[in-house]
Amino acid sequence: MKVKVLFFARLREELGTSSEVIELPDSAGTVSGLRAHLMRRGEAWQRLLADGKSLKVAVNQDLAGAAVPLKAGDEVAFFPPVTGG
């Protein structure tokens, strides 16, 4: 299935991409599955998408946990903790 993946702030800069559509195996159909899929791309991806307090995920513009299932056409955003206001 295809999902749209977005990156913001430090992740966008260091990964060198703000948005892409990726083909995800159906077996990887959760937030953590997508994350693991992307982390196979190399060192920077592993470091920046490492689980922990410095990574937030939104699915279809709502904050989401690792177990949230994905379906074709979903928009999944990865970003650091927010610093507005």
Add this chain to the structure above:
Amino acid sequence: MTVSVPPHDFDLASEVKGISRDGTTGAVATFVGLVREVPMTLEHYPGMTENAIRKIVDEACGRWQVKDCTVIHRYGELRPGDQIVLVAIASSHRGDAFAACQFIMDYLKTQAPFWKKEHHPDGARWVDARESDDRAAQRWRPASKGA
């Protein structure tokens, strides 16, 4: 209720004038956040930003009596002294207006997808999220109901 995320500046006086009020409105509380010391670029997540702010406003309206509310949060290039954010709350009484205003600001800081990049003389760097902001938001959580 008005939520907007523009790149351009806002005028506090006209926003306060524009907030709807009737004969029972007794208070308008406002908060304006300014850029301090360092020029910055504010990035955001178009779409999610507006939705996240609306959710925060809805929650404030459920907790306090809010007759009207305006939230404006800018993005883009900002310089020291520039206005970043406005929260204006109209209510019957000052207690609800102050509380809703503070709640919205505390939640904005931890829930709305904005990221600040500061431009220092020795280079640009992303601002790290602060634990004190998390604590400020956490104090509004309902008290746990005993285990």
